[in-house]
Amino acid sequence: MNHASDATAARKPVRRVVIAGGGTAGWMAAAALSRTLGKVLDITLVESDAIGTVGVGEATIPTLVTFHRLLNINEQAFMAATHATIKLGIAFENWRDVGKDYIHSFGLTGKDHWTAGFQHFWLKGRERGLARDYGDYCMELRAAQERKFAHLPDNGINYAFHLDATQYAQFLRRFSEEFGVQREEGRIAEVRMADNGDIAALAMEDGRLIEGDLFIDCTGFRALLIGQALGVPYEDWSHWLFADSALAVQTESVRDAIPYTRSIAGDAGWQWRIPLQHRCGNGIVFASRYTDEATAHDTLMGSIEGAPRTEPRLIRFKPGQRARAWERNCVALGLSSGFLEPLESTNIHLIQRGITRLLQSFPHVIEQVDIDEYNQQVANEITHIRDFVILHYKVTDRRDTPFWRDCAAMDIPDTLRHRIELFAETGRVFRVPNELFAENSWIQVMLGQGIVPRQRHPAPDMMGDEELQHFLEGIRRHVEHTVQRLPTHMDYIRSYCAMQRVASD
Incomplete structure (x- = not known):
């Protein structure tokens, strides 16, 4: 449905932003909007103490580190407040088959050549008996295995967090209120509509009316604004992702x-x-x-x-996405916009990306062209993430239960089928611009799930055995030397968070 004519007729400056719902999505939106546009916007967040949040998004990916840096959030204060620990990757146990495990880690593995990725040199080394495990050439993976961590110069190690989602929302609430966000407590009784079909206000159970120019739906699976009030349909992906x-x-x-x-x-x-x-x-x-x-x-x-x-x-839950994340004067974030099971810890990332896109295209007046571009970018990103999650279920040697047999037999999206076939035949991986998961993520998971490329790039053939062994061993030794010098993960966390507590006293 195209509302371009209505939107044009009703154009007015966006000054009042109303965030419906708190939790991680609501308070992340409040924090980002108030920190960047708080001086020119009136921002109100509506939430009810009586309504719980899902609150299981406790594992994150490295993009959250970037989000915090953009907002100038003190990492030590954040980690102390949310009881956070460091996350260097995900260990997938029994996914390829019972008793077969691997780690999908953050960061890079080895060193690429401009003609060919490191995996081709590793495949050549494996043919000649010169290569160790693929993960031995990745610092984040080896640090995870050794249970070590420290911040390194020049952002030399990629990491994310495990965090208490409830405490994170409270931390962001304090942050947001310092930049002027007003919190209104109570339950939403009705979403009031304007004559042109936009949302005009939220009517509260106690009679208050909270008016706005732009509304952000963070009401979770209920999707009170984007789904119930505006009627944007939901695309069901349960034929690919069986878990519900x-x-x-x-x-x-x-x-x-x-x-x-x-x-x-x-x-x-x-x-x-x-x-x-x-x-x-x-x-x-x-x-x-x-x-x-x-x-x-x-x-x-x-x-x-x-x-x-x-x-x-x-x-x-129902895996899938809202047909449009931005409809008229409403943007959906978090569970109201869609849901992918937390297999690769992407739900907080999708909230963050939705906020970032909104900030980058924040309207003086709402235009349909902005809405259409936003929706296209959201759809593209979640589709790529969806394919990455499906990959774990489709490419497996497990046939021990009806669930796994049906996963292996299911038809998959053409976009994913192409990626799998390309890697299986050639060892190559392509990445769509601005896609979340880089080549190394696809390689780690496809190798971990049992795909062994039938071919590889000829560039490594230019190296003799001695040169190739020197190249591979140099990388491995550098990784191992760095990891061995790191403190244990929890020793570092205790010291790092203690420094914040001392500074606060």
């Missing part, structure tokens, strides 16, 4: 936190384990077509370490 349910529970820590997320494949889905400074986040993602809630509950509770701090909480 999750159970989440928090437990006491029983050992030092490791610097990576654990993703453990099971009979009809997978489990996560996310270690924080003070506790551990646990959950199971499962497909209700293949197992039931009681079985998933028993599987989860039978595998946790440490005493439970909470009762397991059930979350139902």
